[in-house]
Each structure stands twice: as C-alpha cells, then as structure tokens.
Amino acid sequence: xxxxxxxxxxxxxxxxxxxxxxxxxxxxxxxxxxxxxxxxxxxxxxxxxxxxxxxxxxxxxxxxxxxxxxxxxxxxxxxxxxxxxxxxxxxxxxxxxxxxxxxxxxxxxxxxxxxxxxxxxxxxxxxxxxxxxxxxxxxxxxxxxxxxxxxxxxxxxxxxxxxxxxxxxxxxxxxxxxxxxxxxxxxxxxxxxxxxxxxxxxxxxxxxxxxxxxxxxxxxxxx
Numbered sequence: 001x002x003x004x005x006x007x008x009x010x011x012x013x014x015x016x017x018x019x020x021x022x023x024x025x026x027x028x029x030x031x032x033x034x035x036x037x038x039x040x041x042x043x044x045x046x047x048x049x050x051x052x053x054x055x056x057x058x059x060x061x062x063x064x065x066x067x068x069x070x071x072x073x074x075x076x077x078x079x080x081x082x083x084x085x086x087x088x089x090x091x092x093x094x095x096x097x098x099x100x101x102x103x104x105x106x107x108x109x110x111x112x113x114x115x116x117x118x119x120x121x122x123x124x125x126x127x128x129x130x131x132x133x134x135x136x137x138x139x140x141x142x143x144x145x146x147x148x149x150x151x152x153x154x155x156x157x158x159x160x161x162x163x164x165x166x167x168x169x170x171x172x173x174x175x176x177x178x179x180x181x182x183x184x185x186x187x188x189x190x191x192x193x194x195x196x197x198x199x200x201x202x203x204x205x206x207x208x209x210x211x212x213x214x215x216x217x218x219x220x221x222x223x
Contacts (some may be wrong), residue, residue: 001217016033024067036115048172051106056161057097059161059167062160063160072218072221080130080131085223086098086222086223087222087223088210088211099192099195100161112174113165115162115166118166120158121189122158125157126156127157
C-alpha cells in the first residue's frame, strides 16, 4: 500500500470512529483499519478452522454488540435485532454467524482472497440479507439517498468479515484465483445462512433457551 493510500485508509478509519459513539454498529471498520495498519494477527490456536472460528466470534461479537447498542441508544420501539435483550440476541445470532465462518473457511481453503474482496463480498451480502431484504428495498425506494443506507450496511458487514479473515490470513495459503470465487462465495453465504439459522433455531426451540422479548429496551437491556 502506497503512503498516500495508507494515509487515506487511516483517515477513513478515524472518520468512521468519530461516528461510532452515535452508530456503534460501525465499530468493526475502525478496528479493521487499526489491525491492517498494525499488521496484527491472532495467536495460533489449533488449525485454520479453529483460528477462523475464534476471529469470527470476535469480529461478529463486536458487530452484534454494536448493533444492539445502536438500537439501545435510540430506545428503538421495534429494534432491528434478533432479540431486544443483549444476551439472547448474541445467542440467537450464533445461527447466522456460524454460516459466515463455515462459508469463509470453505472459500479460503480453495481460493486466494484479498481483504478488499472479502469486504466487498460480505458487504453486498449484508445489503441484501439485512432485515430479510427490507434494507435493500428501502434503499431502492429512496434513491439516490438510498445508496447511503446501502453503504452504511455494507460498511458494517464488509468490515466484520474482512477483520475476521485478516486476523488469520497466514493460516490459509490457497493460490487459486478462480473467476467464479466471488459469486460462489456470495451465493454460499445465503444458502448457509438459511441452513444454519434454521438448525440453530430448532436447537433453541427444543431447549427453550431464549426468554420472551421485552420492550422498551432501556428497561430490559440484557435478559
């Protein structure tokens, strides 16, 4: 990365960080900038699958906690979350984020991805999957300002998995650069999201592990 690009990248991270107190869901992006500029990696724990699992847990915990805080700060009457309370929200979220881990573990073992490619693939997925497509439709119906809504969501989703994969980039050494790697990974993300969410939902339903939703959020923040 050239010096000019490095400065612009660092500046983008600083600007997004300034927005995080009001929009904490964007926190994965300044963390990504910091990690990339410092060249940080997770310590080696187990194999590639285990390392990616840990980094995905870390990155998605930041994302989901930020999303919860984003709604909590606004005392959202209808929170855009899996569950209004933080701990149940994190538990339910496992069903979705497991698909990210499995998909990228498969993809990184077979193809070489740059951090930008991971960012773009995950960001586009996020725009279409967020709130079961409502964000995509809302953006379409409010063009051209809808592009800002899409960019906001793409930034949160894209930086989350870019962060997770960058932290363990040395665990994957695939050199194949297939022309279909991006659409294949993108489609697999959708398929795996439905599969793992459904399976995890059955487990949670069978164990009765999730309490009823309580509103307003500020009166019942955690459980």
